[in-house]
Amino acid sequence: MPGLWFFFYGKDYAMIATGGDLRMFNDFRLIAGRPVYVQVKDYMKSLILRGALQGEQKLPSTRELSLLLKVSRNSVISAYMALEDDGFAYTVQGQGSYVSNAALPENTAAPVWSVDWKSRLSSRALLAEELDIMKRGIRAGKDTISFTSIAPDESLFDLDNVKRAFLERMSVEGNVLLNYGYAKGYKPLIDYLKQYMEHKGVDMRGKDLLITNGFTEGFDIVLSALGQRHGKVLCENPTHHTALKNLQLNGFGIRGVAMERDGIHLGELKQALEEGMYDCAYLVPSYHNPTGIVMSPEKRLRVMKLMADYGVPVIEDGFNEELRYSGSHVAPLIAAAGGGNSVIYLGSFSKVLFPGLRVGWVLADQELIYYLESVKRARSIHTSTLDQSILYQYLLGGNLEKYLKRARTEYKRKYELTMACCRELLPDCRVSGDGGLHLFVTFPEGFSTRELLAACRELGVIFTVGDMFFTDGTGQNTLRLGFSRVADDDIRRGIGIIGRTARQLLLG
Amino acid sequence: MPGLWFFFYGKDYAMIATGGDLRMFNDFRLIAGRPVYVQVKDYMKSLILRGALQGEQKLPSTRELSLLLKVSRNSVISAYMALEDDGFAYTVQGQGSYVSNAALPENTAAPVWSVDWKSRLSSRALLAEELDIMKRGIRAGKDTISFTSIAPDESLFDLDNVKRAFLERMSVEGNVLLNYGYAKGYKPLIDYLKQYMEHKGVDMRGKDLLITNGFTEGFDIVLSALGQRHGKVLCENPTHHTALKNLQLNGFGIRGVAMERDGIHLGELKQALEEGMYDCAYLVPSYHNPTGIVMSPEKRLRVMKLMADYGVPVIEDGFNEELRYSGSHVAPLIAAAGGGNSVIYLGSFSKVLFPGLRVGWVLADQELIYYLESVKRARSIHTSTLDQSILYQYLLGGNLEKYLKRARTEYKRKYELTMACCRELLPDCRVSGDGGLHLFVTFPEGFSTRELLAACRELGVIFTVGDMFFTDGTGQNTLRLGFSRVADDDIRRGIGIIGRTARQLLLG
Structure with missing residues (x-):
């Protein structure tokens, strides 16, 4: 329905020989922080897509549209070029711009049918x-x-040093950081964390480290990689509910062992080990969630001796162990395992530093890590290199110590x-x-x-x-x-x- | 073995009444970019952990250690305080610092035993x-x-605008970005991408969007959430090998349909649909990996009609569709589905913008997204808010258009x-x-x-x-x-x- 439109805009008088309804240009609103030409392009696109502008219809001239939308003519010129780049318009030399036919909904509609997705979900998703x-x-x-x-309390965050870490890392290797990284993780961070764990007393021989999207991905990857010989896992009762969820989602049965003042109840633990067979034990030795208990050093040793006696490997959740307020160094369970490989340690600074940076790690037997790396790659290729590199630079600069x-x-x-x-x-x-x-x-x-x-x-x-x-x-x-x-x-x-x-x- | 040591350092002469082997301080090397006191602390920790400094042994005085390590005395003082904070040392008023007994390996060693991890892996991990x-x-x-x-070619990356996007976002809401976000994603980015998809011609009614760690996590989440009624998926042959891997890892059988010049072979597709039942089809309509073919608009419609006829939902891989060099707008399959909910669209700017920012999205039926959100939360809590917010700010600023x-x-x-x-x-x-x-x-x-x-x-x-x-x-x-x-x-x-x-x- 091409036609002639007349309108007044300030002192300007223009005749638009394109067609359509003039009111369609009334609902254009500029938002701050986004280039004007992009907004004009987006606006014209939406008019085309909802059929307000039709196939082969002539678009207003750039001068006309600039008056209608109250934006500069340059913005309209750029918008039309971008519209053309996106395949929504074409130019006829000397005549102006037209809506491209292929862009229109009526040319791209297949029969509409609906899927009852809920009935198609796996039991795991439900x-x-x-x-x-x-x-x-x-x-x-x-x-x-x-x-x-x-x-953590956001007001304690150390924004300036995070910004500094970002800018430093970007200036050193920005192009590299933005391209693909490695499933195992960002090498400097891996090396840093290996040393960090060594300083907690871990014997690093025969061990390796995988970076994950926080504790949760690490735990889920470990659980999915563990075969179910017995289909059962030991843990403290109560324990971290996300861990309980992931154990269930991975099909494990759960045997909880009561807590006492200084950690898991040894008598009950021994009884559980006598009574059943377990693929592993999941333990939170420090600031246990939810009881807040720190397992005593003596109990750590005795737990590890029991686990060795019964041949049950341990998944250790290193949760918040950095937050110890004072007192003597308490080594993680993986340190007590010495040169053995029976502990899988899951670490994260999320609760200590920044949960928004999704970076955790799995420290374990190197052959196991070799397989976990492939599981990680199949799940998410790799963890954000930007997050990893910012964390690395922040740690390198000694900011963790200051922040802690x-x-x-x-x-x-x-x-x-x-x-x-x-x-x-x-x-x-x-x-x-x-x-x-x-x-x-x-x-x-x-x-x-x-x-x-x-x-x-x-x-x-x-x-x-x-x-x-x-x-x-x-x-x-x-x-x-x-x-x-x-x-x-x-x-x-x-x-x-x-x-x-x-x-x-x-x-x- | 406390004793007396004598040594010369420049013109200084000092007597160390601590004990141990003086040579132990010879292997200290400063590295650039890390605070000196942290390096001194780390060094002393490693001496304690490898038993070179023993429990209850007196540490060199701060003056002595500063001479031995050739660092400022202030650095040593800070290092000793940090050592104490970490529970590796304690101070006796007026006497000096001592190694804390609890920190020592011999007090934390349980029986060493080894697990044959490979024999314990799930078939999925193998x-x-x-x-x-x-x-x-x-x-x-x-x-x-x-x-x-x-x-992508790293040299095309637009580092300055990435930096700008980071700094802008951090100054607006830095504290928020570094704390926990939402499993569904960063709200401003979700809203942006919804509009972005609408401008590709998608009817957004009844649909919703979930942010994932790139395409791969999105695909894997969708596959794990799909029940296996038939246990089989249709796809182009050849197709993206990561997708083939993830289909297999999720237990799906695969039926490939040959490609021809303008996309999947319709005759063979129809035959496959006649012969079998499928939980869904996985299709890559643009710059198909590996053949590089863009499915023609006519074929897109005909494929969608066939899928409707046989009631097979589609997982659409939006791979690289932004890279179209020219020509008219080609709507994605999900646009052709109109108001229907039979297409799950997986998007990502990884190959277009920055693979290092692990951000992708799933656009699908809103009830389905509601469930996928819970699967995502169980897997990795949420995608890095920092990555999402940088991407959002970058897109908002019109940089995608310029970059493209x-x-x-x-x-x-x-x-x-x-x-x-x-x-x-x-x-x-x-x-x-x-x-x-x-x-x-x-x-x-x-x-x-x-x-x-x-x-x-x-x-x-x-x-x-x-x-x-x-x-x-x-x-x-x-x-x-x-x-x-x-x-x-x-x-x-x-x-x-x-x-x-x-x-x-x-x-x-």
Whole structure:
């Protein structure tokens, strides 16, 4: 429907001999931070795609469109060129630009039919959704005091040194960083982390290191690479719920062993080892999630001796071991294994440095790493080289040490405050946690922290109910308090509310 | 074995009342770019860990160590404080620093035992290694002309705008970027890509988008989430070998359908659909890997009609579709599906922009994405927020358009050169490839490109043998030539060598 349009724009008078409805140009709105010509191109594309501009239709002249959209003529000229590059328009010499026919929806439509995707999903995908606590969790309202997070406090982040690390690394090898890397990881970071682990007392002979997208990918890769001779894994009870999820998703049965004051209960561990066969044990020796317990050095040795006796390899979650506030060096389990290869160590700085940089590592027997490397490559080619190189440069510059000094001081202060508030304000409960970013609270048997949560939520306080960490359906009387991102005042006020509410519920 | 040591250092004379062997301090070497005190701390740690400094042994005074290691006394003081922070030393007021006993290996050693990891691996891990062509590939020597890569040319990278994008994003929301993000992805990027896909003609109603660590993670997540009703997938033959690997690793049988000049062979496709049942089809409509063919718009429609007739959903690999040098807009298959939800589109800018930024996306039915989000969370929590935000800012700033203009011109020139060289210098063969970053060469039946490769390698030229792309054990007479990272002179010289060598082999 070509035709003649007339319109007034300021003092300009123009006649548009193209056709269509003039109002179509009324809804163009510029946004900041994006080149004008790109926005004009995108806008014209959308008019073409929704059929407002039709095949072989002449486009407004560049002068006309610049008046209509109130943008410079140069922007329109560039936009038309880009439109042509993208195959949405063509130019007829001396006549102007036309909409390309091939771009139009009516020329590209096949029969419309629908798939019932849910009925086609694997049991694994359905289970992943079912176990996805992020989809079940409650969200904090604006003024809610939330103890649910154990992510680091953003205000402690050391942005300047991250920027510096980025710029330094980019200027040294920017082109390389942006092209493909290696499945095993960025070599300088691998070498750095090997030395780092050696300084934790690990005998590195016969071992190798693979970089992963954080702890979770590392754990999932290890589990998928482990054959299921017995189909069962030992772990602490309670334990990290993401680990429980991934064990289930990988088809493993789970046998939990109770915790006591200084870590896993040895008697029960021995009993479990007597009673069953396990493909491996998953252990979190430091700032155990959710109990916050650090396994004592003596117990570490005794656990490792038991594992050796029964021939059960260990997957060690090095979670937060950097956050130790003070006291003597506690070597990881993999250090206790000496020259042996029975421990797979999973490391990450996520909770310590930056979770947004998805970088973790697997340290293990070198033959095992050789196979894990292929599994990693099949899953995601490699971990972001940019993330790895920024982390490397940041570590090399000694920033971890500086940052930890600051973070430990701050988290220690918050830990002590939270602990004191729990002791003072919570009735009838045991509190565990040797530091880290969270505490674990156990109320008397029969008490329900889900009921407590429902009541506290009304009063503007939320926390993580503990039952999801348990392997055997218990733990209804427990909760986890993450304090890393809660202000001092709110810690005191929030725990006060939890305490008062608990007291009321306990009274019945 | 405490004792007295004497040594001379320049004009200084010092008596060290600590004990041990003085030579132990001889192997300290400073490296650039790392704070001195951290290096001193690391060095002392390693002495403790290898037993050269023993439990309860007194450390040299800060003055002594500064002389021994030739570093400032302040560095030693900081190093000792850090050593203490890490639990490797303690201070006795007025007396000095001592090695902490708990840090020592003899106190942390459990029985050493070894696991035969290979015998404990899952069949999937073993298969991943077996199908890992990166471990089988030949590496290019220093002066070798290598046509094996189809990665982008690094020298085209636009480092300044990447840096700018990083700094802009960091200054807007640095703290947020470094903390945890969302499994679905970084919201501004999701919104940008939705609009981007809409401008390719996709009807976005009822659809949603998930960010992944590149194409590979997206593909693997989709395959693991698909139930196996029939356990079989249709694809082009030949096709992308990583896709073949991931299909096999996910337990799918593969039915390949031959390619012809303008894409998949419709007659054979129809026959395959008649003969079997498939969970889905995996298709690469643009710059198909390895043949370089762009499926014609008419064929796209006819393929989609066939898929609708037989009720087979499509996984569309949007590989390199941005690299179209010119000509009219070719809509992706998902656009042809209109308001239907039968196509899962996998996108990535890896080959176009920066493979080092591991960012891809899955565009599909919104209920399906809801489940895929949980699978993604279980695998790797989320994709690097830093990568996503840099990409977002880069795209927002209109840099993709500018970059593509440059890249298309350069790759087009190289494509034409490579095509001309193949036509002129290769004997008896068909060459396919409509652009992109590679061409595909087919020699007469019976010819072996593995033999050709062995001979060319001696002459300093390598390429990718084609058989690994085939689903049925054929393709021994084919090879892929990636030209994106080969200099013009080398393209001509390399293809000349391949041609002469092939001629000799053909003559027998």
